[in-house]
Amino acid sequence: MMQELIYALPLTLIFILSIAVIMVDAFTGKNKTVAYYFSIAGLLGVIIAAIYTMTLPSADLAKMAYEGTISKGMLTYGGYAAFFDILFAVAGILTIVAAKPYLTREYGEYKEFYSLIIFAISGMMTIAHASNMVTIFIGIEIMSITFYVLAGFIRTRITSVEAALKYFLLGSFASGFLLYGMAMVYGATGTLQLQEISAKIATGEIVNIYLQIGLALLIIGLSFKVAAFPFHQWAPDVYTGSPTVVTGFMSTAGKAAALVAFIVIAKSLLPTNFGATLINDKLIVVKEFTENATMIIALISAATMLIGNITAIAQKNVKRMLAxxxxxxxxxxxxxxxxxNENGFAGIVFYSTAYMLMQIGAFVVVGVLERDDTKFQQISDYSGLRKSHPYLAAVMALFMFSLAGIPPMAGFPGKYLLFTATIQSGYTWLTIVAVVSSIISMWFYIGLVLNMYFKEKEGDALVADVKSSHFTIAVSVIGVIILGILPSFLIDLAKNFF
Amino acid sequence: MTALFITLFLPLVGSLLLLFFKKENTKAIKNTALGISIATFVVSLFLFFGFDSNNPGFQYVFEAKWITAFDAGFRIGIDGMSMLLVMLTTFITPIAIFASFNSITKREKEYYIMVMLLQFAMTGVFMALDLFLFYIFWEIILIPMYFIIGIWGGKDRLYATVKFFLFTVVGSLFMLVAIVWLGMYAGETLLKLPSGFTTNYLLIKEVAQNIPVDIQEWLFLAFALSFLIKVPLFPLHTWLPDAHTEAPTPGSVILAGVLLKMGTYGLIRFNLELFPQASFEYASLISVLAVVGIIYGALVAMVQTDIKRLVAYSSVSHLGFVVLGIFSMTAEGIQGAIIQMVNHGLSTGMLFLCVGFLYERRHTRDIAEYGGIARVMPVFTVFFAIAMFASVGLPGLNGFVGEFLTLVGAFKSPFLNSHWYSIVAASGVIFAAVYLLWMFQRVMYGTNDNPKNHNLTDMTKSEWAMLVPMVIFIVWIGVYPKSFLNISENSSRALVNKLEMIKFGKPTYQLPEMKQKTMENIPNSQNNIKK
Structure with a gap:
């Protein structure tokens, strides 16, 4: 009992924090710094708690789920959940620090922003801790609803409002799919507990048609949340319209959270370890089904990277290109x-960490340079950035090389690990598609570097408004380089989770 | 081993050190860069003289854990072939840096940082004994080279640098897939390692020939694409003339001198060594392309009006000999290829320097603008002539040795099994004489009737300093190539023996320490597997 309370500490802390920040907001009046520092301190507390739970032994966690825990087995603790707690909290801190100067300049600093970010993080952490379909859904909803608000945070801007509305309408539709999918899975297996679902599927005693429809709906819903083809159409508009710091946060932490949901659902609904001796007719049907489902996810993945990169080539706006x-x-x-498999999930953990750093970093650089919603966002505006802001240009180039997956930046080991995992499970063709789309992506990543370094600026030079964003940029750069050169500790850590 | 470490890391340390210099303090930046690169060369001499040329295996091997999850280690070491190329790198770079003193006049700090970084990665490519590490070095090279062409290049530099970047990336990413595939297949199926994955070159080398031939062919193609683009082999060569022409003089020197050799080195080190059966299959195809490239490069070079472009196309032709030598898979051919890599680095590097000297004086590379330069610059004419004749392959100068050996190798190769490769390729030597001598004649002789050419100054002291060391080695290799061929002889013979063992069941040549070597090697590699 007590042990579980300790394990749940990060989760409890973030929920207390999200309420407390509103209170602090209410009682501090015009003083904005208190809420700002309070949120950062709170998130640091969450990180410390999460690091602590990550080091705790995880052996009796599985037992706990059945032996009358407080959460009745709805939550899981430690391991990857604790790691993602850290990841989300770090993303939150990076975003909050960078948002302060951005919002002050573009719109005005409103303290709600900090509590909204923390609400979103609590949603994401709920997803990471979920061991039950319902918990996943609650987490996704907390996160999504906060995102709708955050997207429209600058309510005087037409683009921002458009983004919020678009995101809300489509997002709630996707949530419907998700929920219906869960209901179908319940119909097929008679439980919402993920472990029980996978145990049930492994016996073959299930209603296949419900499971198939259910999984299809779940894939649709989750593909929407991670912005995968063909459910990605909302992403560019929403990412472009939202305040830039928010976009950085949504497109990294939000994506990672949706992927955690994807991981746990895939792990339990698509079991790979069928015992060879236990094979019977029913199991063969299930096995065939999981293979087909994996193939569909593979096709979605392949189409997503190709479409994303090909359309990015045509973009003239940096924010849209990054979207x-x-x-x-x-x-x-x-x-x-x-x-x-183990490598694949570890690859997701590693790559989403690396991606968080480089993408937030890149968006913060965009945010530092842009003015009044749409000004100074064109790729051509970045011409000659090297001359006016050598350090910004250098870090942006670093982020671009990292996104393109060129060693020794963090993007490369991540890709390597994912490639290894995919080839291991026999999907070499998917790796080749990934390689081809990486080649396509070089064009625009390198194109931006080309503009910054090799072209001269015509007209006014860009003016950077960095201030506290320095911190975010510095952390991202250091992270990207360290993860690129010494990826081993994180990979080994991630492999132990699964 | 310390020497190996210093040779590899000193340039990196240098480039990091340069970060702390003041931008305006160009003199200190230049001197530091030059000093460090010369120091690297001096250190690499210890490697050279400490090298045991009787040993065909890898020496100075160092291994450290790096990424245990997929058994990518920091493994470095050199054998006879990489020894010569490491020396070439450490030799060419100081000369290129010295040549930059005059030709690079803007953003010096960034430039020298990039060049030092480039040297670090190039040395790394030749030393890496781990496929993952090799790939990292291979890709790092893109970044400094992209900036060197893009910032300090000529007027079409943007086009050239993007083309260079994309071409290289296309090849290398497919190689990445092949590396992952190979690492997994070798680790899981062949070596049965607990980690199920390895990129340890020394381990994979022992077992790679057991990969089924159809899979080998795919892997071979993925690796070869990357390397042949870099070489570049006809018809993948189109990035090269642009990159060469637009790059600043020192950039071209490094590009021609060292960068292209990474491709040919990769062919020997990975394609022949790891995929022997697939190499037999594709040897004739690639050799045909090499021969076509020899002739094509020479013919296109003949009609160029830009001197630098002419030299660039001559590279296509010369590298064709190297590829032909490699895929003849005979000791002569491979030895010739290796010495030809060094030769090409020296002679073409020197030609680029000479063209750069002319360009600095006249700011044009158009052949028609020149004429009768010999009258105003007599000393320069001598040096230019030496470089030109070395490139043509005049006996007594280095080019002859390499081309001769590759042609002999291709002629008697049991793998290619046709004399026609050599016969056709040999005509490339004649074409080389035609375009180079013709260019030389139009630039240097005739009447000096362009008034702008009347008052050109002859060689300066610093130009002397750049060319004299190159001339020394050009003549040395031309007259007594044995001192260099010796270094790589046993390594290339070991490779050829391995190929002949697989194809014919018996090697034609007994290595001096062959017996002891194999006895030593086998238990070692088994120990490694057990670990």
Whole structure:
């Protein structure tokens, strides 16, 4: 009992924090710094708690689910859940720090922003801790609803409002799919507990048609949440319209959270370890079904990376280009789901960490340079950035090389691990598609570097408004380089989770 | 081993050190860069003289854990072939840096950082004994080269640098897939390692020939695509003339001198060594392309009006000999290929330097703008002539040795099994004489009737300093190639023996320490597997 309370500490903390920030907001009046520092301190507390739970022994966690725990087995603790707690909290801190100067300049600093970010993080952490379909759904909803608000945070801007409305309408539709899919799975297996579902599927004693429809609906819903083809159409508009710091947060932490949901669902609904001796007719049907389902996810993944990268080539706006490339990265990440093995999931953990750092970093650089919603966002505006802001240009180039997957930056080991996993599970063709789309992506990543370094600026030079964003950029750069050169500790850590 | 480490990491340390220099303090930046690169060369001499040329295997081998999850280690070491190429790198880079003193006049700090980084990665490519590490070095090279062409290049530099980047990336990413595939197949199926994955070259080398031939062919193609683009082999060569022409002089020197050799080195080190059966299959196809490239490069070079472009196309032709030598898979051919790699680095590097000297004086590379330069620059004419004749392959200078050996190798190769490769390729030597001598004649002789050419100054002291070391080696290799051929002889013979063993069941040549070597090697490799 007590042990579980300790294990649940990060989750409890973040929920207390999300309420507390509103209170602090209410009682501090015009003083904005208190809420700002309070949120950062709170998130640091969450990180410390999560690191602590990650080091705790995880052996009796599985037992706990059945032996009358407080959560009645709805939650899981430690391991990857704790790791993702850290990841989300770090993303939150990076975003909050970078958002302060951005919002002050573009719209005005409103303290709700901090509590909204923390609400979103609590949703994501719920997903990471879920061991029951319902918990996953609650987490996704908390996260999504906060995102709708965050997308429309600058309510005087038509683009921002458009993004929010679009995201809300389509997103709630997708949530419907998700929920219906869960209901179908319940119909097929008679339980919502993920472990029991997978145990049930492994026996073959299930209603196949319900499971198939259910999984299809779940894939649709989750593909929407990670912005995968053909459910990615909302992403570019929403990512472009939202305030830039929010986009950075949504497209990294949000994507990672949706992928965690994807991982747990894929792990329990698509079991790979059928005992050879226990094979009977029913199991053969199930096995065939899981193979087909994996193939469908593979096709989605392949299409996502190709479409994302090809459309990104045509973009003239940096934010939009990064939005499309973010779609493509969802495709890369889904390779880990397709692989459905230790390496694949570890690859997702590693790559989403690396991706978080480089993508937030890139969006913060965009946010630092842009003005009044749409000004200074064109790729051509970045011409000659090297001259006016050598350090910004250098870090942006670094992020671009990392996104393109060129060693020794963090993007490369991540891709390598995902490739390894995919080839291991026999999907060599998917790796080749990934390689081809990486080649396509070089064009626009390198194109931006080309503009920054080799072209001269005509007209006014860009003015950077960095201030506290320095911190975010510095952390991202250091992270990208360290993860690129010494990826071993994170990979080994991630492999132990699964 | 310390020497190996210093040779590899000193340039990296140098480039990091340069970060802390003030941008305006160009003199200190230049001197530091030059000093460090010369120091690297001096250190690499210790490698050279400490090298045991009787040993066909890898020496100075160092191994450290890096990414245990997929058994990618920091494994480096050199054998006879890589020894010569490492020396070439450490030799060419200081000369290129010295040549930059005059030709690079903007953003010096960034430039020298990039060049030092480039040297680090190039040395790494030749030393890596781990496929993952090799790939990392291979890709790092893209970044500095992209900037060197893009920032300090000529007027079409953007086009050239993007083309260079995309071409290389296309090849290398397919190689990446092949590396992952190979690592998994070798680790899981062949070696049965607990990790199920390895990129340890020394381990894979021992077992790679057991890969089924149809799979080998795919792997071979993926690796070969990457390397043949880099070489570049006809018809994948189109990036090269642009990149060469637009790059600044020192950039071209490094590009021609070292970068292209990474491709040919990769062919020997990975394609022949790891996929022997697939190499037999594709040897004639690639050799045909090499021969076509020899002739094509020469013919296109003949009609160029831009001197630098002419030299660039001559590279296509010369590298054709190297590829032909490699795929003859005879000791002569491979030895010739290796020495020809060094030769090409020296002679073409020197030609680029000479063209650069002319360009600095006149700011044009158009052949028609010149004429009668010999009258105003007599000393320069001598040096230019030496470089030109070395490139043509005049006996007594280095080019002859390499081309002769590759042609002999291709002629008697039991794998190619046709004399026609050599016969046709040999005509490339004649074409080389035609385009180079013709260019030389139009630039140097005739009447000096362009008034702008009347008052050109002859060689300066620093130009002397750049060319004299190159001339020394050009003549040395031409007259007494044995001192260099010796280094790589046993390594290439070991490779050829392996190929002959697989194809014919018996090697034609007994290595000096062959027996002891195999006895030593086998238990070692088994120990490694057990670990």
């Amino acid at each position: 499309y490339s973010s779609v493509a990265h969802a495709g890369y990440l889904m390779m880990g789901i397709v692989a459905n």
